[in-house]
Amino acid sequence: MPGITRxxxxxxxxxxxxxxxxxxxxxxxxxxxxxIGAVARVSEVAAEDVPPTSHPLPLTNVMRADEVRPGLxxxxxxxxxxxxxxxxxxxxxxxxxx
Amino acid sequence: xxxxxxVPYEEALAxxxxxxxxxxxxxxxxxxxxxxxxxxxxxxxPNSQTCPTCLGLPGSLPVVNEIGVESAIRIGLxxxxxxxxxxxxxxxxxxxxxxxxxFQTSQYDEPIAYDGHLDVQLEDGEVFRxxxxxxxxxxxxxxxxxxxxxxxxxxxxxxxxxxxxxxxxPLIEIVTKPIVGAGARAPExxxxxxxxxxxxxxxxxxxxxxxxxxxxxxxxxxxxxxHGRETFGTRSETKNVNSLRSVERAVRFEIQRHAGVLSDGGxxxxxxxxxxxxxxxxxxxxxxxxxxxxxxxxEPDLVPLAPAREWVEKLRAELPELPLARRNxxxxxxxxxxxxxxxxxNAGAVDLIVATVEAGADAAAARKWWLGELARRAxxxxxxxxxxxxxxxxxxxxxxxxxxxSLNDKLARQVIDGVLEGEGEPDEVxxxxxxRIVSDEGALGxxxxxxxxxxxxxxxxxxGGKVAAAGALVGAVMKATRGQADAARARELILERLGVxxx
Ligand SMILES: [Zn+2]
Numbered sequence: 001m002p003g004i005t006r007x008x009x010x011x012x013x014x015x016x017x018x019x020x021x022x023x024x025x026x027x028x029x030x031x032x033x034x035x036i037g038a039v040a041r042v043s044e045v046a047a048e049d050v051p052p053t054s055h056p057l058p059l060t061n062v063m064r065a066d067e068v069r070p071g072l073x074x075x076x077x078x079x080x081x082x083x084x085x086x087x088x089x090x091x092x093x094x095x096x097x098x
Numbered sequence: 099x100x101x102x103x104x105v106p107y108e109e110a111l112a113x114x115x116x117x118x119x120x121x122x123x124x125x126x127x128x129x130x131x132x133x134x135x136x137x138x139x140x141x142x143x144p145n146s147q148t149c150p151t152c153l154g155l156p157g158s159l160p161v162v163n164e165i166g167v168e169s170a171i172r173i174g175l176x177x178x179x180x181x182x183x184x185x186x187x188x189x190x191x192x193x194x195x196x197x198x199x200x201f202q203t204s205q206y207d208e209p210i211a212y213d214g215h216l217d218v219q220l221e222d223g224e225v226f227r228x229x230x231x232x233x234x235x236x237x238x239x240x241x242x243x244x245x246x247x248x249x250x251x252x253x254x255x256x257x258x259x260x261x262x263x264x265x266x267x268p269l270i271e272i273v274t275k276p277i278v279g280a281g282a283r284a285p286e287x288x289x290x291x292x293x294x295x296x297x298x299x300x301x302x303x304x305x306x307x308x309x310x311x312x313x314x315x316x317x318x319x320x321x322x323x324x325h326g327r328e329t330f331g332t333r334s335e336t337k338n339v340n341s342l343r344s345v346e347r348a349v350r351f352e353i354q355r356h357a358g359v360l361s362d363g364g365x366x367x368x369x370x371x372x373x374x375x376x377x378x379x380x381x382x383x384x385x386x387x388x389x390x391x392x393x394x395x396x397e398p399d400l401v402p403l404a405p406a407r408e409w410v411e412k413l414r415a416e417l418p419e420l421p422l423a424r425r426n427x428x429x430x431x432x433x434x435x436x437x438x439x440x441x442x443x444n445a446g447a448v449d450l451i452v453a454t455v456e457a458g459a460d461a462a463a464a465r466k467w468w469l470g471e472l473a474r475r476a477x478x479x480x481x482x483x484x485x486x487x488x489x490x491x492x493x494x495x496x497x498x499x500x501x502x503x504s505l506n507d508k509l510a511r512q513v514i515d516g517v518l519e520g521e522g523e524p525d526e527v528x529x530x531x532x533x534r535i536v537s538d539e540g541a542l543g544x545x546x547x548x549x550x551x552x553x554x555x556x557x558x559x560x561x562g563g564k565v566a567a568a569g570a571l572v573g574a575v576m577k578a579t580r581g582q583a584d585a586a587r588a589r590e591l592i593l594e595r596l597g598v599x600x601x
Contacts, residue, residue, distance in 0.1 A: 015391060017193055054186060054396030060404040066128050066165035069135030071149035077262070078145060080155075087144040088243065088259035091195040095252055 003033050103358045107350060108282075110322070110357030116284040117330050118277040118349065119319035120228075122295055124270045125238060125312065126169050127305045131266035132237045133160030133203060133400075140311075144261040152266035154199030159399055162187075166268040167210070168413065169304040170235045171405060173270055174211025175414045176298050177230045182210050184404045187235070187397040195260055196239040204271075206394040209234035210403065216298065217422055218290040220283065223436035225422075228291050229275030240265040270304075276330065284353065289346040292316050293443055296342075297421035300449065309340050310482055316345055318373075320352040322360060331356070332366040336380050339373045342444065347378040355380070421448075428452065432461040445473050446483045453490035459497040467493050471511055475518060488517045495524040508581045509533045536583045539591075542575075545583065546591045549574035560596045568592050 006029040013020045013028075020028065071077075074087050083090035105113075130136060134151035150158035174181050188206035214230035241264050246256030272295065280287040296314055299307040307314040321333035334356070339348045352371075359366050370383040419427075425448060429439045432451075442448050447468040454464035468483060472493070476483045496513050499505040505513060505528070516527030528534060536542050549571045550557045559567040568589060575588040 011391075012393075015191070015393070054398055055401050057401065059401040060184070061406075062161065062401050063164040063167060064135070064161045066130050066163050067135065068130050068137045069149075071134070071136045071147065072153075074143060074145040074148075077148045077153060085245075085259055086243075088261050089145070089195075091258050091260060093256060094195060094242075094244075094258055095255070 004029065004036055103362070104351075104354040105357035105361055107354055110353050111282045113324065113361065114322035114353075114357055115278070115325050115327075116280065116349070116353050117321050117323060117333075118274075118280070118284055118288055119333070120274045120277070120288060120291060120345075121317040121319070122272045122292060123315045123317075124173070124272065124299055124305050124307060125314070126166060126268040126270065127303075127313075128163055128165045128169070128268055130163055132163050132166045132235065132268035133266055134158075136266065138267050142263055145263060147263040148265070152198070153262060160203065160397075162400060162403070163268060166235060167403060167405070169268070169302070170210050170233065170270050171410060172302050172413050172417065173272070173299065173304060174214065174233050175410070176302055176417055176420060177211065177214040177216055177233060177272070179211035179214030179230055179233060181405060181410050182208060182212070182403075183407075184208075184402055185210050186402045187400045188394045189397050190236075190392045190394055192392055194239070195258060196242050196265070198240070198262060198265060202236060202239070203397055203400070204236035204394075205234035210405070216291065216294055218287065218294040219422060219425075219436065219440065220286055220290055221437060221440050223440075226280065226283075226287050226290070228277055228287070231273045231275045233270055233272045236269050236271055238264050238267040238269050285346040285349040288318065288349045289342050289444075292345050293342050294421065296446075297443065297448070301418050301421050301424070306484075308482060308485065309342070310480075310485065312340065315340055318345060318348045318352070320349060320356065321366070322353065322356045331360070332368050334366060334369060334371050334380075336371045336373050337383065341375075344373060344375060344378075348373045348380060351378055351380055432465070434465070438465075442469060445469055447473070450483055450490055450493075454494045454497070457491040457494035459494040460501075463497040463501070464490075464493065467497060467510075467514075471514060475514075486518065487520065488514065492517050492524055499524065499528065503584065504528070504535055505533065506535055506581070506585060509535060533582065536579045542579075542583055542588060543591060545575045545578050546571075546588060546595060548578060550592065550595060557596060560592070560598060563598070565593070565598060568596075 006025055009029040009032060010020070010025055013025070078084045078087070078089065081089045128138060131138060131152055134149050136149050136152055137147045139147065151160055171181055185205065185208035187203050189201040190204045190206070191201045193200055209232040211233040212231065216228050216230060217225050218228060219225050240260045240262040243259045244250055244252045244255035245259060247254035252258070274291070277284070277287060296307045296309070299305050299314065305313055309315070316339045318336040318339050319333045320336070321331040323329065323331045334352055336348045336352060339345050356366055367382075371380040372383050373380050425439050425443065428448070429436065442451060442465065445468070450468050451461070451464045454468065455461050472483060472486060472488070476486050479486070496505070496510050499513070500507065500510050512531060512533055513524050513527045516522070516531055517524060521527050521530060536545070553571060553574060556567050556570045560571070571592045572585055572589050575583050575592070576585060
């Protein structure tokens, strides 16, 4: 039942903006299928009484007070930006020619 | 691209039954962002309110803002929702430059509030109940500036600039159940719903909910089905409809457009559409399908929320009087009709009138100024009433000056002008502009005598019993005193001088 098809890997790659060659698709589809198969074995061990969880610690309600903490200066924030303009992050054209 | 013929509104409604879904995003007024301690001060320098968490830098971890959660619960309770005993955040994955993490931290199938309703009152007093599907917590995106395209549009832009100050500010998304049965009143129901929701949000004090500042934004989903059919038609989703008037117009336009497509034997495309304020139309945005694949999964960096029942009940007990109930009470106190109250609500004036009355004005005067002169000024400036640079206490002072006879309405409007122009308090404006009414008998008497001397023919008519003709003399007095005379007293003096008793 578990597993992942080559088409699904191609779809995910497109959503993740990864350009994969046909050879890479074949390669990754096989690898990912193995990984998913391995992880799926957890379900075989976990019985009905073990609820699915998204966090390793049995914690709830971890919250902070609504108080301002110092963050980064604009210069620090932009220091890793490949390009900037007007104290803003400069990004390539969002909509291509259509 | 084919252009669809719009079907006349009445014709569209004769053939089809509209079904709406409204999604409203409310930006909370918290001091800090939803998942980090960055400030949310409006108008700050670009990228001066960020940190590794809201920039999505590796190794950073989010922590939930307690007031963000509390606000979500209070909104849920005010909308008569159930509050989840246990719920989680989820990642909504998609790529867009205004979202540095490449996912939005949101909630998916476990919203904090669900299954409620909001009663909205229409112009004629009819109450329409809108079902609430859910209210969930999420975060805002950064702000993009598009460079190189026409009028700052994304189309044709060469590149874009991003300011991440807004990225991570808490949003509550409130989603209605399908709104059916509104028929021809669908546009009105949509508008009244957003207006009522805005009032509710403000009454809770969780946001100023000012639409022109993007603090409350509405997406309008609409579909049509032939009368008598149970299943819904294909819907369009019109994004970012950002004024009450636009909500109404967008619904109306989409009804006519869908009817055009369907009557022509066509099929409605499921897509997002953009609303154009300038002409009230919508145009096609991106077609859904691919964009829908958000690959939601539970956020592994945040632990679940399990709001304690005692906390929820405490918040419920502390809810303020809700807006519709409050308006009905105020309506009684002010002695006005449901329709008049609706006008005040639509103008965003209810709280301003209340504050003006609290500052000493009588209700009729407060209503008159906010819904008349000030509404006109707000309209001219393209801002909401609350955005005008005049405070309720200042309006109350103007009303008091009119009530005591120091100002007439014309002068009062000039005082309001002065306050709006930043010339100071009403009394200062009166002083600086020399706007006191001329009622001292000497100056007024002289003006009356001059008016009579200059208009002998009219004066004779009045002497002959045509009391109505005195109006022309009052006009002359007002003109001579540049509108600063006490018109009623001038009239008395004119009639006295001409030897007739007032009528
Ligand atoms: Zn931050």
